[in-house]
Amino acid sequence: MRTLVLNTAWANGNDDVIDTATQLFQNWMRFNQTVDADLKSVVYPVGIAYGGEEEWEFVWDQYLSSSDPYEKRLFLSALGKSRIPWLLSRYLEYSIDPSKVRTQDTTTVIAYVSGNVYGRYLTWNFVRNNWSLFLERYGGGSFSFSRLIKYVTGSFTTELELKEVERFFSEQGDQGSGARAVRQALEVIQRNILWLETNQNLIQNCLSDTQSCFSSSLP
Incomplete structure (x- = not known):
């Protein structure tokens, strides 16, 4: 505790x-x-x-x-x-170097960096730039592939980010068995957008007036 x-x-x-x-x-x-x-x-x-x-x-x-x-x-x-962005970028590069990070830990490193507000978009750009490597290494239908997509897109909350993700995956052509992971990622972003739209005013009120948090509740 x-x-x-x-x-x-x-x-x-x-x-x-x-x-x-x-x-x-x-x-x-x-x-x-x-x-x-x-x-x-x-x-x-x-x-x-x-x-x-x-x-x-x-x-x-x-x-x-x-x-x-x-x-x-x-x-x-x-x-x-x-x-420090350049340290995070270097760490991401290390993650795909088997002499530095074990292959089975690559997605773990990516998850840690993408969970950092300073590394969120660095990670998204990194994965896009190395997409062919990830597809070859993990295959479209593997658990690691699904986790990879979830890690780099799960915190997106805007229509712009949604369209960017949609455009990227549409440009990759047929995802085969990985199409389900892509579809789920898009659904998560859409839910994030809806949740934020529904609760944004309440969150702002909580930040500006603590008392309002005790008289209201977030779904």
């Missing part, structure tokens, strides 16, 4: 949590001080999100040298939290 609370706090800009986690990260990086096991999922991403290239490279080296699957997954997740 503590980990959940702390992750929610730093994601929402709580200065106390960010400052403490950043200090713990620096102690780990510079003085080799161990981070408590239940705090790693907070300290690692905060260190990356509020650090620079040095912090990113440090965690990347930890990922390469670690043999612990759990630790490696924490490192992969944290690396996707950077707010």
